[in-house]
Amino acid sequence: MNIVVLVKQVPNTSEVRIDPKSGNLIREGVESIMNPEDRHALEAALQVKDRSDARITSLSMGPPQAIDVICEALAMGVDRGILLSDKLFAGADTWATSTALGRAIQRIGDYDLILAGRQAVDGDTAQIGPQVAEFLGIPQLTYVQSLEVREGLVVAERVIEEACERIEAPMPVLVTVLASLNEPRYPTVNGILDATADWSEIEVWNAYDIGAKAPDLGLSGSLTQVIRTFTPKEARDTQYLEGAPASVASQLVERLRQKEIRLGE
């Protein structure tokens, strides 16, 4: 069985800070990590490989330094890593990104199962999985919290609003996973040595390698454009209430009553 796992390098958003003067994002010193949910997608693929004959390719699109997440995937036990990297990919929205990833998967060919994290923490769109599945014309299972791979098909549990459904899909199929699916393994020392050895199977593909032209890629191939970014404004007229706890309490209840908010009624 051939498995492709989509991974993404993202800034660690819990470390992202805003410059209080300029209101800009401070990216310097923010560590780059593998998107957390993608590790669970890798673990799901590795568990299939633990039990049966499977070959796993991890695929990412990003700047040259995103090779780090490909190495990390290899260190966890993935067989082959491919980084799509080209300045033509820059500024891609999910339409253009799914075009590039879809074409790369077509070039990899002969895939049975494609796995990805539910969404990436920098964009939070959750769109790439379904858009790649549609590009390839294969079924998709999103929000998966349990996955069973059988001969020619998968059975998954999907978390949906206020319910959980058990669903079956034939291969090839694309599955996006939740963190509750499994506990990702750590890279082993041998894995790290293998991943960084000269004979490790890591390739970097550009636009030409996937047969794509500039008008389909990056910003110029995108259907949406970001026209403005700004920091969320905090516009409330804050009233400070001061005094002993009992006094503060009665002031607050009174102020809320003036706003026609009655507590405990």
Added chain:
Amino acid sequence: MAEIVIDLDKCNGCGMCSRSCPYQAIEMEDKKARWLEDRCTLCGACLESCKFEALTGQMPVRPVPDFSAYRDVWVFVEQTNGIVHRSGLELLGCARTLADDLDQQVVAVVFGDKVSQHATDLIHYGADRCVVVEDPSLAYYQTCSYTHALAVIVERNQPAILLIAATHLGRDLAPRLARRMGLGLTADCTRLSIDPEERILLQTRPAFGGNIMATIVTRFSRPQTATVRPGIMKALEPDPSRTGRIDAEHLDMAECREFTKVLECVMQEEKGIKLPSAKIIVAGGRPVCSERGMSILSEFAEAVGGQVACTRVVVEEGYLPPEHQVGQTGQTVRPEVYFACGISGAIQHKAGMDGSRYIVAINKDPDAPIFGIADFAIVGDLFEVLPALTREVSGQ
């Protein structure tokens, strides 16, 4: 077709263009440059590299197509087991404002087996017209059937704007639809408005874990399609005097191959807590992570008739189950009053509650960011302030 033209009289064979090309699409042959079309990605790097103006290129320009035939603001209204999801009503409220700004109509579209009885309600909630598609294969959501049905309906009706709730269903359906129809798609918007000059949809959403907001436009495809975060937009008060047209549309569902088979669907147990619809929420942060902290918090919540909520750390420490968590990775709430008790106000938490009508912040640290978004700020120890408030409210 865009192409690179090489003026052989001007080319002196310096080879700069060949070296500048990332794709080996220019070769030097007899001391002249030669363009290899099949390798070229039209990136334009060679044009900038030539100092002798020997290379000219007609790089593709992106004309904005004429979209004047696309009209109206459409809302895909989600239903499960014949019950309309609250998010659909919120979207109708938002669509009403957008459509009024454009001087166009709001159209609700609902899929299912027997759903026509909802049409009148949807009109009361702000739709001018309701499109009902009834088919047994649409009774229960499945990706391919719904994508097929919505694609056919959109193709037939050519809306200017299509809004879908960013629920799990919506975020499974919308990207599939967008990829099939060649639509730009913006995920999980928290604010929508119409640009007064261009008359296009301004789609604003948080990125980088809520640290920045981005406004996104879709100039090159129609309908302008967005998923919208549930719990942010306000539903209108239903107006029974509103009237509108109800259209039943029919489709050939046999054209669509459904790959997946739903084996079973288990409704989650009623957790007894519905934060998104709570009027008063009493939320605690790290300082309430103790038995005493939890009891002070819940006594106050009981006294004010509110629901108990918390930040992520409280869930991680095991003091409350995950359905109580408010924030980026938890629930989005907009109660009448939100009491933030011992909550510093990290951006991830604020993302889930800054739409509350009134925010009361209680924190020992006068520099806590939560005070920046509070209506009422109390700098003090919640272990003193909350019991005092409980006494005040219960009249003791």
